[in-house]
Amino acid sequence: MSATGRDLRDFLKVLETERELVRVRTQVDWNLEAGAISRLACERQAPAPLFENVKDYPGQQLAAVLLGPGRPMHARLALALGLENKAASVRQLIDQVKEGLRQRRRPVQVERRSAPCKEVVVPGAEANLLNYPIPWIKSVDGGRYIGTWNIVVVKDPESQWVNWATYRCMLRDEQSFTVLLLPDAQHGGHIFGKYEAAGKPMPIALVIGAHPAAHLAAITSLEHGVSEAEVAGGYLGEGVPLVKCETNDLEVPANAEMVIEAEILPGVRADEGPFGEYTGHVGHGSKAGLARVTCVTHRRNPIHTMANMGKPHDDAAIPQSILLSAVAEERLKRHGIAVKAVYYHTPQVAPAIAVKPEPGVHQRILGVLLTSPRMAQHGAIFVDEDVDVTDLQEVFWAMSTRMHAKSYQVIDNAMANPLNPALTPEDRQSLQTGFWVVNAWLPYTWSAEYRHAYTQVADFANSWPEDLKRKVLERWHDYGYER
Ligand SMILES: Cc1cc2nc3c(=O)[nH]c(=O)nc-3n(C[C@H](O)[C@H](O)[C@H](O)COP(=O)(O)O)c2cc1C
Ligand SMILES: [Mn+2]
Structure with missing residues (x-):
């Protein structure tokens, strides 16, 4: 088992031990208050809050900005990637991601009876998304966001390739939510175009609260045909356990906190946004695909999760900066x-x-x-x-x-x-x-000659002979310096 464990709960324990998690026992309102607290936590590089007492939702918890800015900045990401040193440098983090991308591992299929995400199964007709502490994050947002730190699982009807990605999802009513699908820039939007052209609904699974390795795979910009489940295994260091959905043939991480099975309807669009975004500005509202719930499964006393994007830094920028840098270096090398x-x-x-x-x-x-x-x-x-x-x-x-x-x-x-x-x-x-x-x-x-005359760098490394630099480094503490 990796140092960060197998599920979200194991990871929360690691964060707590490393002083990167605060258990908030005071009652907090899902309506704006949890959002304001977690944004301020990002801006202060304070630990991730785990709201244990969410107004109107006893017995359920809400974890926010899990991979947001910590101390040091990338501490929580380092822990999510299984590094023991939370002070790992950005360079070490990029290299760790590259290692995960190279060492992909096949997922492991598990039976539904041994899948924690099936502890409670709510059939579609009985499902009510208002039963869960879905936050209204910022006043400027267009609604309550059920998916901000999620995995949207979809299958390409032509190649049967399965895509995982994080796309923001806004609650619409008890049984439906929007999914922001952009046909040009995303795999999800591109795949939905194929279902829609055939006049068919697209089955999806909205996964909430998997191990961070799975979420990291979902937000890594990978090419069509690459299995994010295998990349998640690479980041985790072992195959990710997957289990079949109840109402479609998609597979989801078995130890996720919650899985919302749904279908996105062809030819239907609904209002979505605005939403405070990773650029540090508010993304305007538009029309988005509408998903209708077919089943909800979750762990007992599920832990919900939320991201809180905004003016740098946030829990999208911290992981994505590292992931994208690794992918870009690999792609340019190729x-x-x-x-x-x-x-x-x-x-x-x-x-x-x-x-x-x-x-x-x-x-x-x-x-x-x-x-x-x-x-x-x-x-x-x-x-x-x-x-x-x-x-x-x-x-x-x-x-x-x-x-x-x-x-x-x-x-x-x-x-x-x-x-x-x-x-x-x-x-x-x-x-x-x-x-x-x-x-x-x-x-x-x-x-x-021209470079030598005009462009020499004037720093410690470039301005003294090697033996003198070595001497100064060796005697640094003798001079009276502590650091
Ligand atoms: C917290 C968070 C929220 C995100 N929300 C969205 C979103 O709403 N829409 C989107 O296109 N990408 C979003 N992204 C970025 C995508 O998840 C990411 O680019 C991913 O690699 C896209 O996968 P794809 O290439 O399979 O479409 C988000 C990333 C993070 C970390
Ligand atoms: Mn993809």
Whole structure:
């Protein structure tokens, strides 16, 4: 068994031991209060709250911002990935994710009688989603959000490939909720298009409260055909137990806290949003697919979960920055491009990329990023290999000192992400926008003499002979320094 255990409850114990979880015993209202507390917890890098006493819902709990900003920032993500050191560096986290992506493991099928998520089975006709402490997170949101830290499971009717992803889901009434499906950018939306063209409902399973390894797989940007269940096994270090649904042939993590089986109706759209988003701005409302519940199964005294996105940082940005960086490094490597490192300070938006400047290399990288959904939606920042892209201060230093005004580029007609707050009214019409490229690297065409005269870095590493540096490092504490 991995260090973080097999289910959400094991993980909560790990968080508690590591002082990254607070049990909130005071009664808290699901209506805005839980949202306000968990947002402030993100902004203060305070532990994740586990609301044990939710108004109107005795016996049920609500866990918020499980992988949100901790101390240090990525502490809870490090623990979710099975690392013992919660102070693991961003670089170590990206490498751990890459290891999980390489070491995928097949899921293990389990019988329904040994699946904790089936302890209570509520048939569709009796299901009432208002029986669960679904939070209204922010005042600006369009409703109560049943799915923010969830896994939406769907099957491609053509290839039978199963996709897991996290798509926000808003409660509509006792037996229905909306699912935000975007046909161009998501697998879920693309697959739904196939059901809808055939006039058929799309069966889905909305999974709440699985082990974080499963949620991490669901939010990793993977290509069509890759099994997120196997990637979850890679992150967990062992095959994830799956069990069949009651009313469709999908499979779900057997030890999840709750599974809502439903179908998304063809040709039907309902109001969805607005919703406070990972860009730190509120995503506008639109029309979304409508899911009708066919069955609810859950553990006794289920623990519900919620994310709380907002102005950095939040529990979407923390995991997704690391996951996307790992995926981008792997994908660029597969295209034969030797980048030193990629890091997303805000996921999906504008990666910082360290690469040795060579003729054409930046264009080749842009070619890959711009044709991979979610890889780069606003822009890209290129720096030299000596810059640590995970350190915002270094990236900003490179931008401020090495970028020539004339090297700034704009690429026209890039795909627009509707959540981009900088889109003009015209961009929103055409769903196209400009893509900016910051070239914060020094031209490789300059001679060695010119570089030596004007571009030497003045820091500890570059300004003294090796033997003197070694001596200073060895004697550091002798000088009276404690750190
Ligand atoms: C907390 C959280 C909420 C998310 N909500 C959405 C969402 O509502 N819609 C969406 O398209 N992506 C959302 N994402 C991002 C996707 O889950 C992620 O990009 C995933 O890899 C998409 O999978 P897909 O490629 O199978 O569509 C969310 C991510 C997180 C961490
Ligand atoms: Mn996918």
